[in-house]
Amino acid sequence: MSCWFILSALLSVYNKYIFGKKYFNFQFPLFxxxxNMLWHFLFSYFALDVLHLISEVNTSTQSWKSYLFYIIPCSVSAGLDIGLSNTSLKFISLTFYTMVKSSSPIFVLGFSFLFKLERVSIKLIIIIFVISIGVLLTVLAESEFDSLGFVLVIISTCLGGLRWCLTQILVQPVSRHSMHPLIAMRSLSPSMFITLLVVSLISExxxxxxxxxxxxxxxxxxLTLGIGLVQGIISFIMVLSEVKLLSLTSSVTLTIGGILKEMMMILISTLIFQDKLGPLNIVGFCITIMGILCFNIFRYLQAKRTEHDGDIMEMTINNGQSGTS
Structure with missing residues (x-):
């Protein structure tokens, strides 16, 4: 978690510096x-087929159904999520970007309901509503609002929800589509590269x-190659840590783990890029964080209840076996 946290914050600052109009101003973020997706493929291929870092893991290719229904949709949504996120930094501040991105639990939960990774409940719906109100206040209070930048970042956030739910299906051990995180990256990267390259060549x-x-x-x-290589290395390790976390937890847990990161990013943005925060910005963000914290508490109590029920069931089974012996 700490590796993901540090690299995610570092990558956000690095991307803002590269793509921001006031800084390096690289004008082709999609390209x-x-x-970077090509770097991801090369790094994962090198780790798997040259260094044989996980030779004990089955690296065979997935079935065509996995590619059609999971890998390709995950690749396209992931590529567009990252590409649109980077593009939005040309138009909006890192602070505003971070605040809008904090709405990701709305979309993660929505897709989790759709794919039956989470059970629908009134409490979760209320939590989503609270987060939505916080994000709405944040957007309305933005003094340097840019409509194009906002549309890009909200679409990327929605695609991010789809991306992480599909990734969770691909990497969690309980899934029949499960694969090692490095194999997942090697499988996903080519489609992500092709998707972004096509969109880049058309739009840029x-x-x-x-x-x-x-x-x-x-x-x-x-210079351009060096900047891209550094970005590729940071993002590769960050995404690998994300995928590894997903294989151990869930897409929602990863989203909740970003609370501290979001708050720290706003502090960094005000210090490094002199982003300004208004009172309504702060209120909206605090409401969003409150909603995310409520969900965190809900999941903790849910996990405790599940653990307790499991202990009772195990005791019942043991007592039954003792009675028949």
């Missing part, structure tokens, strides 16, 4: 993100990309 244009100042000289090309 850069597609290249190949002539515009390769005719830009980032590729006109060998020195600029090396």
């Amino acid at each position: 850069m993100t597609s290249v 244009g190949p002539s515009t990309i390769f005719g830009s100042e980032y590729f006109t000289s060998f020195e600029n090309f090396l």
Whole structure:
């Protein structure tokens, strides 16, 4: 969890610096993100097929049903989630980005209900409503509101909910589609790369990309390559830690674990990028955090109740066996 927390915060700051108009201002975030997915594939391939880090794990390919219904949808949603998130940083502050991204439990829970990873309950619906109110107040209070940036980040957040629920299905041991996190990354990365590259070439244009100042000289090309490589290394380790956490917990638990990260990101944004917070921004964010904390308490009590019921069942079985002996 600590590895994911640190790298996630570092990547957010790094991406804002790369894509923000006031900073490095790299104008092709979708293209850069597609290249990162290619790095992810190469890193995971190297770890699996060259270093044989998990040789004891079955690395055979998945069935066509897994690819069609899980791997490809997960890859497309993950690629667009990351690509649109990075693109939104061109238009909105890191603080506003972080606040809107904190609405992810709404979409994670929604897709968890859809895929029957969570049971629908009145308490969860109320929690989703509270988080929605907090995000709405945050958006309404934003003094430098950019509609395009907001649409991009809210779509990416929705896709992120779908992404993590599908990833949970792919990597958790109890799932019949389960695979090792490194194998999941190797399987997902090619589709993510192709998805982002196609979207990039359509929206950003190949002539515009390769005719830009980032590729006109060998020195600029090396600089661009180096920036992308650093971003690729950070994001690879971060995503690997995310997938590993999902294999041990759940998509909702990972989302809740980001509470402290979101609060820390806002502090970092105000210190590094001089982002401004209004009173209504703070109120909205606090309401959002309150909703997420309520869910955390709900899940804790639910887990305790399940554990207690399991202990009672085990005692009943043991007593029954003792009575028949």
